[in-house]
Every structure is written in structure tokens, then in C-alpha cells.
Amino acid sequence: MTDTAPLILTLAFDEPTFARFDGERRRHFPEALNRIPAHATLFHHLPGDRERGVIEAITALARAVPPPEVAVTGLRFTGRGVAYVLDSGGLATFRARLAKGFEPFLTAQDRQGWRPHVTVQNKVAPDVARALHADLSAGFAPFHFTAPATLLWRYLGGPWAPVARLPFGENA
Secondary structure, X not given: OOOOOOEEEEEOXXXXXXXXXXXXXXXXXXXXXXXXXXXXXXXXXXXXXXXXHHHHHHHHHHHOOOOOEEEXXXXXXXXXXXXXXXXXXXXXXXXXXXXXXXXHHOOHHHHOOOOOEEEEEOOOOHHHHHHHHHHHHHOOOOEEEEOOEEEEEEEOOOOEEEEEEEEOOOOO
């Protein structure tokens, strides 16, 4: 593991929400390509050589923010996959504040508009993705969860290595 490999920041889910998303990901994501658990990415590439400062910045802001309520509002067909759409004003504000602090280090991907989602299928034929989208949409009912924390990972060229769990709220 190299200290310069990029860091990835994702949202942690409560246990029932993680079980649902990760179970669907394990069922529908091509097995040979599924190297990471279900996740909602906040940042794809934070500077790995500044790990300590990244952790300190995220921790300080997360402690000042109550655990955000997140709405799962629907499903998105991505062409070659399916993702659940997430919506949270509190989470969007948290991410925007982090983005401002990390601005000099952000890649183009992390500077563009943020559309929070959880991918449960990717890299399949469009007809397979269309079928799953139709199937999941037919039984979908919007739901909510409370995000307890963020998760920081180190990108290892495919798999990710956990670095830190950074909880939201004053009791973190």
C-alpha cells in the first residue's frame, strides 16, 4: 500500500440499508468486477499524501453536523447498469463545505455536479440493465435512512483498503 495512492470518501449506511444495497450489489453486479461493497461516493480522489490533513478536515466538519437524513427517491438506468438515487440537503451541504476546503486538490470528476447514488449493477449489457431497472422500479417504494458516518478508503487500483470511519455529530 502506498501513502500517495488516492483517498476515496464514501457515505456509511445504517445496518439495514447497507444490507439491502450490498445484497443487491452482490446479486446484480458482475461477480468478477465486484471488488468493493455498496457505497455512495462523496469524493473519488482526495490527496493520499495528505491523509492526516484529510482525516482532520473531515472529522472536524462531520462532528459539527448531525447525522444526515437521506431519502432514496428512485432508480436510475445508467445505460449499462442501475443505481438508486439519493437526496439529502444536509449531505449536499456537508459535501459542498468539504469541496470548498479541498478545492485545490479536487480532480475534474469531483468538481463537476454531484449526483449521489448507490450503484447496484454496472458494466452489463444494456438489455440486462434495462430489465433490472424495470424489475426494481416495479417494486420500489421511496425510503429514508440516517447516515451515521463517512468512510475513507485508499484506492488500490481496483480494491479499496479502509482507512477511517468518521462519524457525524457531536458524540463522534
